[in-house]
Structure formats: structure tokens, C-alpha cells
Amino acid sequence: MDKVKVGIIGxxxxxxxxxFKVLRSEILECGMFAGRNPDSxxxxxxxxxxxxxxCESIKAIEDNPNCCEIVFDATSAKVHQTNAPILAKxxxxxxxxxxxxxxxxxxPVLNGDECxxxxxxxxxxxxxxxxxxxxxxxxxxxxxxxxxxIVASIASKSAGPGTRANIDEFTQTTRDAIVAFTGVPRAKxxxxxxxxxxxxxxRNTVYAQIPQxxxxxxxxxxxxxxxxxxxxxxxxxxxxxxxxxxxxxxxTVEVVGLGDFLPKYSGNLDIITCGAVxxxxxxxxxxxxx
Numbered sequence: 269m270d271k272v273k274v275g276i277i278g279x280x281x282x283x284x285x286x287x288f289k290v291l292r293s294e295i296l297e298c299g300m301f302a303g304r305n306p307d308s309x310x311x312x313x314x315x316x317x318x319x320x321x322x323c324e325s326i327k328a329i330e331d332n333p334n335c336c337e338i339v340f341d342a343t344s345a346k347v348h349q350t351n352a353p354i355l356a357k358x359x360x361x362x363x364x365x366x367x368x369x370x371x372x373x374x375x376p377v378l379n380g381d382e383c384x385x386x387x388x389x390x391x392x393x394x395x396x397x398x399x400x401x402x403x404x405x406x407x408x409x410x411x412x413x414x415x416x417x418i419v420a421s422i423a424s425k426s427a428g429p430g431t432r433a434n435i436d437e438f439t440q441t442t443r444d445a446i447v448a449f450t451g452v453p454r455a456k457x458x459x460x461x462x463x464x465x466x467x468x469x470x471r472n473t474v475y476a477q478i479p480q481x482x483x484x485x486x487x488x489x490x491x492x493x494x495x496x497x498x499x500x501x502x503x504x505x506x507x508x509x510x511x512x513x514x515x516x517x518x519x520t521v522e523v524v525g526l527g528d529f530l531p532k533y534s535g536n537l538d539i540i541t542c543g544a545v546x547x548x549x550x551x552x553x554x555x556x557x558x
Contacts, residue, residue, distance in 0.1 A: 272552035273299030278342030279310030288528040367441035394536040395420035398472035423467030426534035470535035500546035
């Protein structure tokens, strides 16, 4: 089978993990791995594996547009503001892994198929990918919910410069996405960078105000959506099933990474790279290889 070429902009932890996942894909191959820093460990690693690289970031794709059909942007929300119109002009299918909110917000388990008709999709945040499916299940059983809150706890070691630079965008984008996907009137998102040693596994706790919850139905809906997420994020699982206390329902999920490039405790990065590759593969199958 012919493979579809992808470009990766951003050579840090997320970009490098994407590269590892693309290299083992049956239908994707990396046509360009581009960043800005010639001393980047990601660039050096890609070069050692025979992957085409550049230190000219998106200009490498502008100068050689045939190097890829799909582009992953693993830079920052601010940088994607510059990259998005360029990728649109080049008619690339852009998968944005920053909390920029420029493209259509995408949670693959919920709206992956409809995102294939877009040219720029936004994977929100790691906390959004982990918590929105649970929040969606809550609202499916209890559409009357007025408020949902999520707390994402990640290992400090898994938060690189890009993650730390996007903390404000993380909370805003995650909150907006919870509202958009569930219809809940109010939402809040919090992220905690835990410095514990050994590093903690990523956990997302989802809270909802529900005076009289249907716990058994909630368990059924959550189990079903978790099983669907596991199709592309195998390490996604419930660690605390829905419990009710003081008018509030609480559910916790964790994400253990695949360990492709990053440590398994970096599930916060793995969930978004897994989602990105799953959408790229689906786009390749249905839009290019069909």
C-alpha cells in the first residue's frame, strides 16, 4: 500500500513522539520533520533515523509543499496563529496539537468522522481529550447538569516548555471545549503539575453537580465511551467509577502512555499524539487512499 506523507512542525517531546508513532504506521510516513533549533535532540534523532529534517519550521513546507499532504502542528498556540493561514493556503490538512482554538475542535471518539471534511482541526488539550468523553457521558444521562469541573494532574517532568507556555490557553480552551461538546452552561478546567518522584500517571477527575444521580446508568455510559477511546488510546482507563457525595458526582480516569518515545507516565502527551495519529490515518484512508 502507498503511504501518505505527513509533516511535523515542532521537534520537542510531542513532535518526537508523533514521529515515532508515524514511523510505525501502516499508512503514514514522515516527509518532513521541521523545527527552529539545529541543536534540537529531536532533529538529531530524526536525522539518525533517515527522516527528512529542516530547521526552517513551516518555511520548509512552504518551499517544498509536495513533501506532505497532512501537517501536524506541535508548536504553541501563538505559533499556530501564524502557521494556520499558511497551511490553509497550501491546502494541507492541518492537525493542531496546540490549544489555539483556530480550527474545528476535535475529540476523535465524539466527532472524528465529521472533522475529516475540515482543513484545520484542533485537538484542544490533553485534559480535554481525557475529560470531555466523561463529561459527555455525564450529560447523556443527566442533560440537566448546570456545572462541570475537571482537574488534570500530570507529572511535572512530562510538562515541557510548550506545555508550560500554554497554561492559560489550556484552562480556557479546555473549558470552552467542555461547554461546546456537552452543552453544559458552566464549566471550569484546572491543571496541576505534580513534582512527585517517581512521576505520577496522568489523571483527570471530572466533577458534576447532580442532586439525584443515576449512578448505574452513568457507569454504563462511561464504560462504553471508555472502551471506544481505548481503540486509539489503549492506556485510557477509569480508576474511580462514578461516586456520589454531597450533591456531586466524581469520576477519575488515568492515561498510561504507550512508551513510544516518552515515558509511560507521560500519558498527558500520549493521549493527544494518539488522537492526532488516529485522525491522520482516518483522513488518509478516506480522503487520499480511497
